[in-house]
């Protein structure tokens with residue numbers, strides 16, 4: 001018989017059976033059911049056992065199904081009662097086999113899938129395969145021996161890199177690192193069978209990775225110290241990357257069996273942690289938001305997108321340049337329009353050099369010839385989709401939309417890149433408002449992963465589907481949202497920043513607020529982030545909303561707008577020409593305009609003191625807990641209002657927006673998931689407390705959806721939709 005094949009069945013379901021996670025899907029996964037991974041493991045154990053005991057079988061090949069070796073464990077099956085044969089003894093049995101076992105790796109070998117392959121004696125990969133140990137991204141570590149075998153196979157530094165980042169490597173890199181023994185462009189299973197037969201009967205002593213001594217890098221302690229420091233810094237409070245370093249250290253310093261014990265111990269802490277729950281929640285949330293639905297009932301499964309091969313970008317400021325780069329990198333033909341000649345030249349140069357840098361990094365040719373530049377809007381006549389990215393001014397945008405309606409071919413989807421303006425007003429400038437949608441990119445648009453796709457009351461499902469499909473093609477986490485001031489992300493920023501300004505009035509400093517937020521896990525505190533983004537942007541928005549008007553200099557009335565408490569602090573800073581990094585000062589000071597290193601600014605501190613004195617405010621001591629509760633709960637409260645208003649379909653949509661676009665720490669799952677972890681009753685109680693203390697701040701008044709959820713027993717986040725559905729029911 002020669003070689004025998006064992007198939008690892010994938011847990012990924014075909015597309016047509018997919019449902020929106022957290023509805024039917026989540027419910028069915030919570031019902032007792034036959035565990036899919038368990039069945040796969042049982043199948044492997046049985047087949048390998050049979051093959052090893054059959055004298056006619058000389059060697060074994062383990063391969064996957066449908067072109068995928070194995071994407072790892074089904075994380076929906078993780079829990080206290082995991083059934084089926086455990087992975088570790090199964091892999092040990094394979095490694096201990098006295099006949100060669102070869103892994104035929106096509107598609108993906110990730111997590112438990114790669115750990116299984118590392119237990120095999122040989123690994124043959126297809127050239128298009130991807131390999132990795134992404135457990136860290138799910139709040140875990142490779143706990144089926146992966147953290148102990150990989151360093152023994154490829155050395156400590158390379159293993160640390162792969163295990164702490166979870167990055168996937170190509171087959172070529174895996175070969176170079178020594179993870180696989182051979183790469184093929186042909187049929188992987190055939191190549192593996194041929195290989196398995198060629199090594200049949202040979203000694204396997206040197207092929208069992210767990211028996212290898214771990215290569216000892218020089219200065220082991222210094223290396224781990226350095227890596228640990230780096231990981232702690234970038235992990236921003238995430239536990240898994242730290243545990244990954246500790247597990248690899250165990251591989252480098254302990255015999256295999258003791259290392260395995262340490263791996264198990266570390267995994268036990270991570271396995272039941274809130275961080276692992278948060279990271280796994282966001283993994284599924286990211287996929288769930290792709291299954292969008294509009295209030296009309298139309299959605300991803302019923303709406304066909306229009307093909308987009310050629311797109312236009314109107315306006316080549318920073319945002320337009322980034323969008324042009326992103327479209328060209330996606331493989332589209334792009335017409336880039338800028339009416340000002342000087343700006344056009346500048347933009348052309350900036351776009352080309354960004355594309356060249358990106359292409360150099362990826363070792364490909366820069367897609368410069370995909371872009372044609374013009375000063376004339378007539379050049380968009382034959383494009384399939386337009387993204388207008390001119391200055392954030394309604395009058396200007398309306399003018400552009402009128403021109404586009406006259407120039408574009410019938411059926412062209414017209415998108416506006418706006419961060420807050422009413423896109424329905426723009427739609428009314430065109431004879432086909434159903435073709436108008438918002439595409440809210442985040443700067444720099446070729447880097448940032450988030451895209452808010454905004455539907456107006458008249459947008460057609462097909463136009464939304466087209467923008468969503470384009471976002472997906474561009475590799476963005478694209479979220480469908482309704483049309484309101486600030487949409488989801490920026491609307492929630494308003495209460496967040498308002499609380500931060502009030503805290504300054506009451507005695508905090510930008511440093512204190514930022515430290516609290518950064519210790520929570522934000523990549524940047526609110527004030528450092530505002531300095532980076534530019535303070536003039538918010539100033540312009542507040543001015544256009546009639547808020548940032550000059551008022552009397554002091555007293556209570558200077559801090560009231562439209563009957564509510566208002567802090568003019570940020571407006572006063574802008575009046576000084578302090579717009580953040582670009583002007584060399586804002587909430588912090590910088591060495592020079594454009595510098596990125598923020599330093600405490602004595603001017604700002606004395607400005608705050610004078611401001612408080614002028615307004616009769618007495619500074620009090622404010623702790624991190626108050627900063628977090630005031631800023632985050634006010635923001636979360638607005639999130640509930642957004643759900644109540646039907647602007648976001650569910651909590652996952654809001655959470656994906658915050659994790660991918662606003663630096664919310666991924667290991668805390670997004671603001672709405674965080675609220676569920678804190679406990680909705682506690683969030684409600686704290687909001688009531690703060691609202692009582694500040695009755696003139698509407699953002700602190702708990703919204704009715706939050707109260708309703710608490711009244712219905714604070715259901716877990718995946719059950720909120722049921723309550724929201726009842727809220728929107730017309731019955």
Ligand SMILES: CCCCCCCCCCCCC/C=C/C(=O)SCCNC(=O)CCNC(=O)[C@H](O)C(C)(C)COP(=O)(O)OP(=O)(O)OC[C@H]1O[C@@H](n2cnc3c(N)ncnc32)[C@H](O)[C@@H]1OP(=O)(O)O
Nearest residue numbers: 012018071072073074075076110111112134144268271287
């Ligand atoms: C009480 C204390 C006890 C403590 C001790 C406990 C010890 C326990 C030891 C356990 C040891 C376990 C060791 C193994 C761990 C793992 O393997 S963790 C998982 C690692 N793998 C991954 O992270 C891979 C994640 N998936 C992907 O990267 C991609 O999905 C893919 C495989 C590359 C495929 O990509 P693509 O083709 O783009 O498809 P997607 O849209 O992403 O996915 C398709 C559907 O499949 C679902 N899915 C994907 N991966 C998983 C998964 N790992 N688990 C469950 N489901 C998964 C995905 O959600 C999609 O489904 P739908 O959303 O319904 O469409």
